[in-house]
Each structure stands twice: as structure tokens, then as C-alpha cells.
Amino acid sequence: MTTINYRTDDETSNLLRDQAVAEGMSMNALINKAVQEYLARHAHRDRVRALAAGEVTRWAELMERLK
Helix, strand or coil, rough: CCCCCCCCCCHHHHHHHHHHHHHHCCCHHHHHHHHHHHHHHHHHHHHHHHHHHHHHHHHHHHHHCCC
């Protein structure tokens, strides 16, 4: 496990603490959950973009003929 220092303003810290209490978890666990969800969303977005780019290339000739 790696230790990372996270600094934030008081308002964000208070919101984080309140949300952690509401979900019954520690602030650390909530931060980890949020980071994992963020990374998963962005990995999915990147995969979709790569697939879309491949399809654009694949169908470029047909799309050009349909203009």
C-alpha cells in the first residue's frame, strides 16, 4: 500500500467527512472509492474513443462515397 498526502480546503474536507459518515466508511475509503470510479470512467471513455477511431478509419471510404 502506498501513502499519499491529500490536501484540500476546509469546505471540501467537511463535505468529504459528511459523505463518509453518510456512507458508513472512512474518509480514506471514500477517497479511494472516488479515485477508482474516476479512473474506471476515464479508462472506459478512452476505450470507446479508440474503438470509435478505428471504426471511422474502417468506414472512411464508404462515408466519403455517401457524401
